[in-house]
Amino acid sequence: MKNRTYHSILISKGTSRLRRLVSFFTRSWFFFITSISIFAVFLIILFVAKDALPYFHLRGIGEFFTSIKWYPASEPPEFGVLPIIFGSILVTILSTLISVPLALFSAFSLSDILPFSVRQVVKPIIEIIAAIPSVAYGFFALVIFAPFLQRSGGHLLGIGVWMIGMPLFGVIIIILGQAISGKFISSRSKISDFIIYSVLIVPAFHILYKLFKTLSAIKIESGTNAFNVSIILAIMALPTIVSVAEDVLFAAGREIREGSYALGATRAETLLKVVVPAVKSGIFAAVILGIMRALGETMVVWMASGNAAQIPDPIYNIMEPIRTLTATIAGDMGEADHVTGSARYHVLFAMALFLLIFSFAGNLISEWIMSRSRKKWGK
């Protein structure tokens, strides 16, 4: 009896060695499994590059980046990817322009303005926006949004003018009015302010109304165009930017905010002049991640961009159909995969390589920035 108790407490030399061996093997096995992620990244680069290089052997590099003729199926084929790259860049920039202001202000609200209880409701909603499958967004863009744009796209643009113009002009008026009254009026009163503001509001409204009129009159010929896609992509990129930016803003901590408030700054001043400058690199990283999301998105652009490999005429005409890299890969692969080995097959891999390089660069930059800011805030 005594012996047994003794035995079970003290691990014998043999078991200990076995244990160490098991531990070693588990450890190695776990490391092997972990390195699957590394292998995957390498294999992806390797296989995309392997199938991309034959294209450049066959056709050279010049045509890919300079020609604007994309006729892969004609005889002889032409592989001018320039308009497609242009299309990708166009929708990415447009969607970024729409999503970044919205996302940043949402992040400000979530981190500083909204009360805690409202935040608890908004966060899941943002998650849901991120979770909706891209094909559902594409379906919405094609079946509901495109006919709407065709029918009354001008009015939508008109409303957009008011939505962007009102706050913008509001801020301008306040600052201008301030400058004017500071310069010319020695004793200020509510009445003098009121007069100055109302004098400024009239031309502002006039400008907005003129803009509204011109934009409302625009007739959109095809609802499947760069504008449609950009709006949907902007919505899809929102959650990424909002959640990363909100994390970054939150990580800045209470101390610098409290310091700023103690000096008498308002909330807007605290955020814009103290918090944001402190975490600007993190916010930049958030924006990059949003851009990557828009650039890599396939289904929405494939379904709703019109898939016309052309540079819009004039170049800023966002109401024209365009075609993007992702959509071209998705759309042409079905036809190209029975001609494996032809330039038509390999050009798609060349495009994928191009996309891959872009997304790697974006990711590495944002990763680097984030790790730097983590170090800075000691997290």
Place this chain on the structure above:
Amino acid sequence: MDLRSRKLLDKTFSGMGFFSIGMLMLSLIIILAPIFIKGTGAFLFKGTIEFRKFNFEQFNRGKKTDLLKEEFKTGEARKYIYDLISKFEEQIEKDDIPDAYKYEDELEETIYHIKELLGPFPGEESPVMMRDRYGASRWDKAKEIRDRILFVETWDYSDKSSMGKLTLTPRINNFRGTILENMFPYLENNLDKLMLPQITFYWNFFFDKSFDSHLFGGIGPELLGTLYLILGTMIFAIPIGIITAIYLTEFAKPGKIINFINISISTLAGVPSIVFGLFGLAFFIMTIKVSNSKSVLAGSLTLALLVLPTIIRASEEALKSVPLTYKEAALSLGAGKIYTIFKVILPAALPGILTGIVISMGRAAGETAPIIFTAAVSVGNPLKLFETLSQPTPALSWNIYNLVTEHESVESIRHVQFGMVFALVLLVLLLNLTAIILRARISKKLRG
């Protein structure tokens, strides 16, 4: 700047914040509302007798006696139309009416539309195509077809600057003075007697296979395919993801290698989904040949790589949030490291890990681009479990694309498209809701 203006600017700033949040919510509602409302129409609608006939003949659903009674009733109502047409045809043949030849084309078109509405004429042998065998099975479609019978659509393209203008002229004008004139008001007033609409809850929509390129039936194979893909993805992704997370949190020492692994994982997370598709084709199918061509297996492997970063990151967070005291207590009781990890730390972190898994299940269900070249086909039968190793499958996400853009008559199957989007979005939302609830419970627990 004085205080009043600064406060005003501050209020503007807050206002813009609220506005942005409002826009966020609004866009979600604008996107989801039509999908849910019209999606419901795919399985909750007014079905006509043709729908019940289809359901009885294909699936043996419903009572035969009821159907026969209904068929008798509609047969009575329809007889008037058939009689008029056959009489009119006779008159044309016998040249009883002036300029009989004039009516021939017009009559043919009218009969075509009537067959669309009511199915084949009595006495006619059953057509080969399913779409010719039954009339309008949905009441909304029936009304559309009625309008097509009553009015002739003509498009005016003379104005080149804008799109064609649609004008509707009553078809009855073409048959003025003939006996067929009576048919149009009859059709207009008695459509419900001809079709017997009834509110139908067609829950089998989600399980039935489709007939005649989705003009009839449900979305069963697609739903099943999506479930297979989720399952397959998870089989590969969960073990790899969790083990990686365990290694990163419990075994690895901070250093270059860990940084490198971390960078690889976030790079993997940033690869565009379409590139995953190309990679799946080039690697899993063309190089290591997991199957001869597209298969659920190849698609699952591709999707597993895609969701791997999500699972790793979520599991890592969950493992890190397990209090250190748990581990210390276990180790001090003499448990080995592996025993501690699997029996103490992992169970404590399980809800957090589950959250990540559930979210990535949603992603696997919704992703389309990676499965285009690796797993998805447009038309297919439901697969048996072992067939997933070698066979491609229809899947909700791919078939939504396919039905919206490549179907022969996109407009006539709108309800099926909406039904599919509804099913997919609902599936993904339910998964995410589970994740949200799980997370709420965890944070409650952590707060005590």
